[in-house]
Amino acid sequence: MNILRLLLLISASQGFIFGAVILLSPFFRTKTNNYLGYSIVLLSVLMLNMFMDSIGVFDTYKELNILDDIEWVFLFPVMVFFYITKLINNDIHNSKKLKWLYVPIAISILLNIIFTIEVDYGFNILNIEEYYSIIFEIEEISYYMFNLLLMIWLYVLIKKTPLIGNEENVKWVRLLWSSMFVITILWIVLGSIEFFWIEEEYVFEGVLVVVLSFFIYWIFYNGIYRLKLAKDQKEILEILNKKNFSLRKENSEHQIDENVETKNNHEVLEGFSRDNRYFKKLEFMLYDQYVYRDPDLSRDLVAEELGISPGYLSQIVNSITDKNFSAYINSFRVEEVKQMIVDPEFHKYSLLAIGLEAGFKSKTTFYKTFKKETGSTPSEFRKERQ
Structure with a gap:
């Protein structure tokens, strides 16, 4: 007792x-x-x-x-x-x-x-x-x-x-x-x-x-x-919200027209290159509007915003980036996590909190995707950069 x-x-x-x-x-x-x-x-x-x-x-x-x-x-x-x-x-x-x-x-x-x-x-x-x-x-x-x-x-x-x-x-x-x-x-x-x-x-x-x-x-x-x-x-x-992280590489900025027009909401078939108007609009949404931070972002939502079908959006992303839609979006999240990890202002925060704010929906998805993209776990990456 x-x-x-x-x-x-x-x-x-x-x-x-x-x-x-x-x-x-x-x-x-x-x-x-x-x-x-x-x-x-x-x-x-x-x-x-x-x-x-x-x-x-x-x-x-x-x-x-x-x-x-x-x-x-x-x-x-x-x-x-x-x-x-x-x-x-x-x-x-x-x-x-x-x-x-x-x-x-x-x-x-x-x-x-x-x-x-x-x-x-x-x-x-x-x-x-x-x-x-x-x-x-x-x-x-x-x-x-x-x-x-x-x-x-x-x-x-x-x-x-x-x-x-x-x-x-x-x-x-x-x-x-x-x-x-x-x-x-x-x-x-x-x-x-x-x-x-x-x-x-x-x-x-x-x-x-x-x-x-x-x-x-x-x-x-x-x-x-x-x-x-x-x-x-x-x-x-x-x-x-105070910082403006730029995920664009030096000397590789593209002028992105945020006012892409469509004709009667029909897809305009054109070459699958970085000059594709829909891909440029997608880049604007990612680089300038940080839509990847939304954990509920989906291919259907983005396609609706662009005024094209989800299938056509997949074709564009696959052809230009050699990645499927989810992998392409996650690459932005990983890149932002990497920037936060090396920024001293974020050193006091947990890696999971950083990953979730970058747009990952769960701990499992965050760690699995980060290692696939970088070859290291988030904690290993932090140790290597400190």
Whole structure:
């Protein structure tokens, strides 16, 4: 049990630190992230209460019992609910009706205050002392059901809401929900087993402690990683907006006419050379408008902008560059990443943040494409240039 107590204390402390970083740091503090911070702090409170209960603090100091008796598990899933709904930008988070989600924790606080005053201090308010055992059994069943129903509701909202953002954000929402759902089911199962086999309560409590400890560590690592990545991307974008990176090689600039005209939106067949009017327009979009920074850029979107068919666009790019459309676009992204890597102003930022701001949609695509283009991984390239 000493190891479990130590694990509880470490995990609770770690959670408080993580929550404080989110809630107090100007770099990470946003309305959305605040709910994540509140969630972690509440989970840390629960684990700290478990630690203090295991060492007999609540037995020694009866006046502190109310801190343990209030069922914070009514509030924790509400914070998670608001965090995920705001993260996926679902309109439901603006509904005033969601204030009703705070009713269970409000009832729990009021109930336990009355219980403490009546039982611990001997003041009769409602004079229902004989009913408390039934009331608290109902409360226990309620918080299990409340957590499960909120997790199911979140699943429905996530499935119905188009997740706008990069691949990393989508993975984070799904991973977070999946982890929370598994832990909720495990908690309900362990609670049910403990109810029927009281003599095994320390075993099942130990299992839950281990799982929660690793969960806090996981969310701590991934949360800090994601928040740092988001901060890096924001700052990189600000720098890129101030700088005018030129990806053209010296002595090889082309005069690009941005006002390419088409006749009745029909393709004008001409030679596949760099003088091709559509290729020159494409170069303008890439060199001067930096359209490759859009991770959702596609051949169809570019073809529509040029007023030609996707097939004809592929013919142009393949014939002139000896690359397919995706490879050609990615070559611009790689070139910009290379420029950022050698620029001292970007040295403090992670390579992934640089790659994502250059237009790559995921870490895997970024590293695979960069090595294919340069023969080195981004980290190897950075080391060689420093």
